[in-house]
Amino acid sequence: MEFFATLRLALGVASIAFELDTPTTIKQLVDMASQKLGTDISQKLFDGDKIKRGTMILVNGKNIHHLNGLDTLVEPGDRIAVFPPAGGG
Amino acid sequence: MLISEIFERHVRLIGHDCFKKLANSAVLVAGIGGLGSTVAQLLARTGIGTLHLVDFDRVEENNLNRQILYTRQDIGYYKVDVAAKRLKEIVPHIKIVPHRAKLSPEFILPDVDVIVDCLDNFSDRFVLDMLAEDKNIPLVHGGVARFHGQVTVIKYGETQTIRDIFEEVEDKDKIPVFPPLVTLVGSIQASETVKLLCDLGPSLVGKLLLIDLLANTIDTIDL
Numbered sequence: 001m002e003f004f005a006t007l008r009l010a011l012g013v014a015s016i017a018f019e020l021d022t023p024t025t026i027k028q029l030v031d032m033a034s035q036k037l038g039t040d041i042s043q044k045l046f047d048g049d050k051i052k053r054g055t056m057i058l059v060n061g062k063n064i065h066h067l068n069g070l071d072t073l074v075e076p077g078d079r080i081a082v083f084p085p086a087g088g089g
Numbered sequence: 090m091l092i093s094e095i096f097e098r099h100v101r102l103i104g105h106d107c108f109k110k111l112a113n114s115a116v117l118v119a120g121i122g123g124l125g126s127t128v129a130q131l132l133a134r135t136g137i138g139t140l141h142l143v144d145f146d147r148v149e150e151n152n153l154n155r156q157i158l159y160t161r162q163d164i165g166y167y168k169v170d171v172a173a174k175r176l177k178e179i180v181p182h183i184k185i186v187p188h189r190a191k192l193s194p195e196f197i198l199p200d201v202d203v204i205v206d207c208l209d210n211f212s213d214r215f216v217l218d219m220l221a222e223d224k225n226i227p228l229v230h231g232g233v234a235r236f237h238g239q240v241t242v243i244k245y246g247e248t249q250t251i252r253d254i255f256e257e258v259e260d261k262d263k264i265p266v267f268p269p270l271v272t273l274v275g276s277i278q279a280s281e282t283v284k285l286l287c288d289l290g291p292s293l294v295g296k297l298l299l300i301d302l303l304a305n306t307i308d309t310i311d312l
Binding site: 066 | 120122123125234235237238249258297299303310
């Protein structure tokens with residue numbers, strides 16, 4: 001799981017690697033990341049059971065809105081990118 | 090081909106064939122605000138033959154921190170008109186086609202080689218994305234917020250669309266933005282446009298470049 005732009009600065013980490021034995025959802029992965037970092041990052045990324053406005057999550061370059069949202073299952077080797085989209089011009 | 094002295098310092102770098110392509114190319118810049126000011130100016134200075142400028146706004150005082158085509162004397166005038174005049178002052182022989190219009194599904198895209206997305210919200214970007222996809226015109230996307238921004242190049246039928254990538258992203262009002270970031274992201278968009286037209290070097294087709302000036306990071310994600 002890779003964090004980009006301001007999220008990387010806020011979390012103080014560029015990426016976290018996980019060893020997965022069982023199918024794991026994005027939501028579970030974020031919980032695991034929170035445990036590793038010792039801080040609840042779900043508050044930064046989620047609003048209840050939805051992705052927070054101002055956060056994007058891509059699995060292998062695909063927006064999880066096109067997959068199964070926070071219930072998207074990740075597999076060994078998958079790359080999860082988390083970043084804030086920039087809408088201004 | 091007679092080459093204006095304006096371009097002498099970079100024609101040697103990009104080559105005459107590339108320069109000729111640029112001179113014969115038409116590019117549409119959607120939004121002549123922060124990103125668009127930089128993109129339009131750099132494309133003009135690089136030698137693009139025809140620029141279509143699309144914007145419905147007038148210059149306001151609070152634009153002047155980042156919209157580098159405008160000065161205090163331009164406040165109250167339509168951006169496309171001011172931009173057209175200024176770009177002609179820099180490169181007299183360039184053809185500028187101003188479109189004083191807001192993007193809508195009814196907007197008729199002119200026949201151009203590349204579209205550069207310099208819009209300031211995702212709602213309008215999704216409209217531009219549909220229009221560009223209908224005509225199969227490659228699109229160079231850029232966006233900025235606070236200290237961070239992104240750039241990607243869309244080739245329809247080959248890459249994801251803007252709607253695919255930014256599905257369900259919501260717009261925020263009056264996004265604060267760091268002026269140096271705007272010029273930097275616009276410069277990358279202008280560079281990608283030239284590279285696309287001349288088929289130069291590895292491009293951001295199918296890749297998302299993320300930049301953060303506060304953290305001093307530049308990353309690329311495969312899409």
